[in-house]
Amino acid sequence: xxxxxxxxxxxxxxxxxxxxxxxxxxxxxxxxxxxxxxxxxxxxxxxxxxxxxxxxxxxxxxxxxxxxxxxxxxxxxxxxxxxxxxxxxxxxxxxxxxxxxxxxxxxxxxxxxxxxxxxxxxxxxxxxxxxxxxxxxxxxxxxxxxxxxxxxxxxxxxxxxxxxxxxxxxxxxxxxxxxxxxxxxxxxxxxxxxxxxxxxxxxxxxxxxxxxxxxxxxxxxxxxxxxxxxxxxxxxxxxxxxxxxxxxxxxxxxxxxxxxxxxxxxxxxxxxxxxxxxxxxxxxxxxxxxxxxxxxxxxxxxxxxxxxxxxxxxxxxxxxxxxxxxxxxxx
Amino acid sequence: xxxxxxxxxxxxxxxxxxxxxxxxxxxxxxxxxxxxxxxxxxxxxxxxxxxxxxxxxxxxxxxxxxxxxxxxxxxxxxxxxxxxxxxxxxxxxxxxxxxxxxxxxxxxxxxxxxxxxxxxxxxxxxxxxxxxxxxxxxxxxxxxxxxxxxxxxxxxxxxxxxxxxxxxxxxxxxxxxxxxxxxxxxxxxxxxxxxxxxxxxxxxxxxxxxxxxxxxxxxxxxxxxxxxxxxxxxxxxxxxxxxxxxxxxxxxxxxxxxxxxxxxxxxxxxxxxxxxxxxxxxxxxxxxxxxxxxxxxxxxxxxxxxxxxxxxxxxxxxxxxxxxxxxxxxx
Numbered sequence: 001x002x003x004x005x006x007x008x009x010x011x012x013x014x015x016x017x018x019x020x021x022x023x024x025x026x027x028x029x030x031x032x033x034x035x036x037x038x039x040x041x042x043x044x045x046x047x048x049x050x051x052x053x054x055x056x057x058x059x060x061x062x063x064x065x066x067x068x069x070x071x072x073x074x075x076x077x078x079x080x081x082x083x084x085x086x087x088x089x090x091x092x093x094x095x096x097x098x099x100x101x102x103x104x105x106x107x108x109x110x111x112x113x114x115x116x117x118x119x120x121x122x123x124x125x126x127x128x129x130x131x132x133x134x135x136x137x138x139x140x141x142x143x144x145x146x147x148x149x150x151x152x153x154x155x156x157x158x159x160x161x162x163x164x165x166x167x168x169x170x171x172x173x174x175x176x177x178x179x180x181x182x183x184x185x186x187x188x189x190x191x192x193x194x195x196x197x198x199x200x201x202x203x204x205x206x207x208x209x210x211x212x213x214x215x216x217x218x219x220x221x222x223x224x225x226x227x228x229x230x231x232x233x234x235x236x237x238x239x240x241x242x243x244x245x246x247x248x249x250x251x252x253x254x255x256x257x258x259x260x261x262x263x264x265x266x267x268x269x270x271x272x273x274x275x276x277x278x279x280x281x282x283x284x285x286x287x288x289x290x291x292x293x294x295x296x297x298x299x300x301x302x303x304x305x306x307x308x309x310x311x312x313x314x315x316x317x318x319x320x321x322x323x324x325x326x327x328x329x330x331x
Numbered sequence: 332x333x334x335x336x337x338x339x340x341x342x343x344x345x346x347x348x349x350x351x352x353x354x355x356x357x358x359x360x361x362x363x364x365x366x367x368x369x370x371x372x373x374x375x376x377x378x379x380x381x382x383x384x385x386x387x388x389x390x391x392x393x394x395x396x397x398x399x400x401x402x403x404x405x406x407x408x409x410x411x412x413x414x415x416x417x418x419x420x421x422x423x424x425x426x427x428x429x430x431x432x433x434x435x436x437x438x439x440x441x442x443x444x445x446x447x448x449x450x451x452x453x454x455x456x457x458x459x460x461x462x463x464x465x466x467x468x469x470x471x472x473x474x475x476x477x478x479x480x481x482x483x484x485x486x487x488x489x490x491x492x493x494x495x496x497x498x499x500x501x502x503x504x505x506x507x508x509x510x511x512x513x514x515x516x517x518x519x520x521x522x523x524x525x526x527x528x529x530x531x532x533x534x535x536x537x538x539x540x541x542x543x544x545x546x547x548x549x550x551x552x553x554x555x556x557x558x559x560x561x562x563x564x565x566x567x568x569x570x571x572x573x574x575x576x577x578x579x580x581x582x583x584x585x586x587x588x589x590x591x592x593x594x595x596x597x598x599x600x601x602x603x604x605x606x607x608x609x610x611x612x613x614x615x616x617x618x619x620x621x622x623x624x625x626x627x628x629x630x631x632x633x634x635x636x637x638x639x640x641x642x643x644x645x646x647x648x649x650x651x652x653x654x655x656x657x658x659x660x661x662x
Binding site: 047048050051054055057058139142143146277280281283284285287288289290291292293295296297307308311312314315316317318319320321322323325326329 | 378379381382385386388389470473474477608611612614615616618619620621622623624626627628638639642643645646647648649650651652653654656657660
């Protein structure tokens with residue numbers, strides 16, 4: 001009964017949409033699961049759903065948070081999130097974990113690490129499991145951001161767990177990129193992947209409490225100095241460096257004020273919109289490349305097989321073969 | 332006069348082919364220049380030429396040589412090359428330098444560093460300038476290898492200058508990958524990019540002479556130990572670690588014997604052919620991707636422009652837009 005099945009699907013999309021727009025957490029959870037699914041019919045429905053809610057998206061501030069293991073990311077996000085909800089603002093926390101595909105549940109098991117925040121009715125915490133297929137975790141997270149926005153979340157945190165490619169992916173989908181660092185007698189620049197600091201709009205030194213305060217202040221000066229070595233970023237915004245303590249709850253409000261200040265600054269000089277536009281285009285082109293690659297590799301096996309045979313028989317050079325295939329492509 | 336121009340071109344390809352097959356160094360030099368050219372008519376002619384000489388290619392042993400700056404790469408290659416020519420074998424040295432595009436002539440000016448070898452009638456030394464466009468230096472070098480093979484060179488060295496992506500590119504086009512390392516009290520593993528050692532089929536410790544001999548021997552033991560930490564490579568060949576001195580001319584013949592041994596080993600278990608097949612396919616797919624990307628980005632600007640507008644107006648999600656474009660592609 002294809003007709004019924006079709007109307008069923010439409011009903012579901014409608015129900016998803018209505019649930020999201022009314023801020024229904026259960027529906028949001030299900031929508032995110034749909035977006036994470038690898039099955040092609042789920043993919044199609046997720047895309048349809050994202051399409052439907054597009055006009056209701058884009059109104060949040062999207063914040064990327066990263067930092068080396070041990071820096072106290074979860075603790076910081078918990079206290080920061082509680083501050084956000086204390087002023088009546090809804091916050092969603094999405095986690096990018098490139099390893100979650102292999103060791104399913106590694107974050108889920110760890111969910112209690114944001115114990116307080118996860119019980120907060122104004123907060124929504126969700127680890128993003130990596131989809132194996134096209135675009136992987138990046139596409140999933142981008143769609144998840146939009147779904148959370150449709151559900152009324154005004155602050156979206158994209159937390160990256162790994163140190164590596166996931167930071168670059170996260171940087172490409174957020175408005176503000178926050179790097180957490182730990183003070184340690186002069187070596188706070190250690191353990192930070194080259195290039196990560198250059199991507200940051202703000203740097204927060206964690207665990208600035210008790211005996212650590214003076215070390216944190218030294219680190220602050222040290223990092224501020226290091227930042228001067230970089231070019232002025234495109235945003236025209238010079239990254240702020242703050243010291244914080246999740247324990248003593250210091251620097252938390254200041255972190256939020258920094259982000260608010262950035263938003264005003266970037267809205268005023270047009271960077272905020274320009275960056276979002278650029279990110280949308282980058283997403284489009286990345287998706288396009290991934291899909292084309294998929295199409296060529298998987299849907300044109302017969303065409304390619306005969307060409308590959310000719311290459312291996314030394315009758316066709318790989319370069320010329322590629323040109324011949326591409327010349328056949330009609331757009 | 333398009334007809335004449337056309338026959339001119341055919342004549343040239345024929346002349347190139349004949350020149351190459353007779354081992355004419357001047358013609359080889361010109362053919363390599365053609366392969367390096369960015370102009371589309373040169374591209375087409377280079378591809379045609381490569382096509383013509385394909386049956387005469389593949390008979391050399393292709394050796395990648397890399398190592399951090401200061402390790403003595405040029406000196407080693409000079410002495411190694413002189414050994415090869417001393418037994419009557421023709422050797423070509425191609426250099427991949429990712430920086431040469433920016434600072435044209437940086438290697439050319441440095442050509443005298445292989446002074447002896449460059450005067451040897453059995454040797455041919457050529458820095459590969461990076462083509463800016465599709466595939467860049469990798470495609471150029473792959474075509475250069477084929478052209479040198481057609482000209483009768485039996486050993487092709489692909490030397491990488493940079494430390495980074497060029498090693499990965501080189502690894503993808505050679506049969507044997509040789510890593511040069513310098514002995515230094517225990518820290519010989521420093522300065523080597525993660526992953527480079529895993530790619531090596533052989534490791535040569537340079538400058539094992541005078542006071543350095545015991546350090547080199549220690550390094551040899553140290554590296555052999557480190558290699559045990561890696562998985563057995565697909566080739567089933569455990570990388571050899573040798574100590575050499577270009578000055579004292581020790582370990583040079585042994586390096587060549589190691590490569591000969593590898594060739595026998597890999598021919599026997601089928602890895603040699605399997606690797607070449609895999610490299611041909613990888614080249615084809617890389618070329619295909621690059622050309623498709625180019626086609627979509629440059630030749631379909633009008634189609635994309637209207638879609639991009641819809642994305643920016645939030646009427647189409649980037650993912651769905653990409654799918655729509657791809658669905659229109661006919662192969």
